Amino acid sequence: MKLLVAEDQSMLRDAMCQLLLMEEDVEAIFQANNGQEAIEILGKQPIDVAILDIEMPYKTGLDVLEWARANHPTVKIIIVTTFKRVGYFQRAIKAGVDAYVLKDRSISDLMTTVHTVLAGRKEYSPELMETVMNHDNPLSTQEQRVLELIAAGKTSKEIASQLFLSDGTVRNYTTSIFNKLSANNRVEAINIAQENGWI
Known part of the structure; x- marks a missing residue:
């Protein structure tokens, strides 16, 4: 062979x-x-x-x-x-x-x-x-959507507009995503989620 x-x-x-x-x-x-x-x-x-x-x-x-x-x-x-x-x-x-x-x-x-x-x-x-x-996705459906839009390069304002949310709600979702993924910033959160197949 x-x-x-x-x-x-x-x-x-x-x-x-x-x-x-x-x-x-x-x-x-x-x-x-x-x-x-x-x-x-x-x-x-x-x-x-x-x-x-x-x-x-x-x-x-x-x-x-x-x-x-x-x-x-x-x-x-x-x-x-x-x-x-x-x-x-x-x-x-x-x-x-x-x-x-x-x-x-x-x-x-x-x-x-x-x-x-x-x-x-x-x-x-x-x-x-x-x-x-043993690897369940910790993100809610809405958090996944928010992170996918962050990964696409959207700003908080653009995400809020697209998902019909307030700017403050998007910021809350972003904080929750960072906490759940133990990420310090957007890039880390995107990398962790992509490596695990969550987005």
């Missing part, structure tokens, strides 16, 4: 590739140190399974996944990450990821995952499933 390993930490990527090459059914491994390189390799080479990190320069692993699904739907995609972020996981599932697993696993575990996806099955780390199950 031909694998693509996309990981921006060179030492980790080299170690993974050396260990994977020792597996007898691995014929070749292509390496990418960012998401853009991964897309270029997928566009040129016949890859069976792509193993992608999420946070990489230029394009994330999720961007590569979405590109691959649109352009090379037969390639199996495994996302390997240290992040238990619900928003990342939900985006990957929506895009049709084959496996989404945490990095703290052995190469033999990773090869088991490779064979699982090649057999047409899915695999998700149990820890991630648990995080999703």
